[in-house]
């Protein structure tokens with residue numbers, strides 16, 4: 001048994017009773033979400049753990065922990081740290097780990113609009129409302145209202161995409177990686193597919209064009225060189241075993257310098273003259289021209305179709321701004337082959353995605369409204385003036401919230417993210433934070449420990465908060481988190 005010091009005794013006395021803890025508003029809220037038993041057992045375990053640490057003299061409070069008593073669980077003697085915030089933090093951490101809410105609301109202050117770690121595109125509010133309204137009970141997922149017979153689950157998506165893009169047909173699967181695999185398996189299994197060496201990309205998360213090609217049962221025929229490929233290179237590689245030509249958007253990198261890439265129209269003309277389909281994995285998939293000035297270097301789905309691509313494949317949760325999904329649009333004959341392939345059944349959409357995606361595409365039908373109601377487009381288009389105003393106001397609030405914080409409003413750049421526009425910095429204004437006693441890593445960790453967690457960007461030993469990706473109410477939460485930080 002360790003010898004207990006007066007400090008340890010004071011700390012032991014300051015520990016609140018379990019029943020008292022359960023009445024804390026933060027833990028009451030947790031009981032509502034995760035049940036009383038989960039919170040009770042987490043509170044008991046946390047207190048037992050703290051007692052052991054106090055006795056062993058190993059209690060270490062995290063950086064940013066207030067030294068003096070705040071509005072804690074119970075009054076503490078002066079000179080004794082108020083353990084309450086730490087207790088609440090530890091209990092919440094235990095409960096949340098246990099009650100399985102792995103996916104939680106988070107605040108994205110990174111300025112990366114399509115942040116893969118934070119779930120890529122923010123769903124439009126209309127899509128969320130539709131999910132709650134239409135999926136609360138049974139729903140017409142795969143049934144034809146007029147006849148009462150079974151139908152295709154993506155029939156409405158098909159209609160919406162045809163209306164928006166003027167394409168012959170469309171089908172949708174779980175993500176774009178699945179869409180590309182399905183297209184290759186359905187259209188070219190056992191045959192050759194021609195791809196430029198400059199487009200044999202790895203997208204991340206192990207999506208590599210040569211591997212996808214092999215797994216789909218196709219033979220990859222590489223043409224051209226890394227930096228220069230011409231239409232005549234594709235032409236020279238066509239044999240009776242060729243099933244398709246494939247273009248892949250090099251989403252996440254740029255070839256610069258002595259480079260040559262054939263145009264979509266150029267390769268499409270060759271494909272048409274040889275009776276071969278041209279498939280185009282466009283990746284990020286800005287649906288239509290003119291959605292945002294920032295997208296002018298991104299390939300556009302509608303333009304690719306107009307240029308003669310026979311099948312265009314793209315993600316639904318990148319620039320389109322919906323939920324995870326893989327969309328294939330183009331010639332009816334090709335789409336039908338995908339739909340009839342056994343893999344289609346293994347990759348088919350679930351009703352949550354179906355509902356969210358239909359709802360997002362309906363927003364696109366209104367050229368004015370879509371720019372405001374699809375969060376990805378709204379964030380991308382937000383004016384520098386409006387971001388600057390928000391950054392300046394937030395900097396003032398954060399500077400006041402914590403005496404240890406220096407908060408400056410400075411110029412910086414946002415990113416589209418998810419491999420789109422890799423070289424493109426989108427001008428923004430950020431709040432640049434430095435804490436008198438915490439390193440930038442410690443400050444960022446303290447902000448992540450807030451509920452909801454706040455994700456920031458670290459640059460040159462400062463923590464940056466970019467208002468471009470903040471949603472209404474996020475500023476208040478960041479201010480609240482700042483107030484909980486150690487004083488300067």
Ligand SMILES: *Cc1c(COP(=O)(O)O)cnc(C)c1O
Pocket residue numbers: 175176177178203207248249250251281282283284314315316325326419
């Ligand atoms: C993102 C991307 C993919 C993968 O799409 P997911 O929807 O994430 O599966 C495939 N190809 C390209 C070119 C991409 O940019």
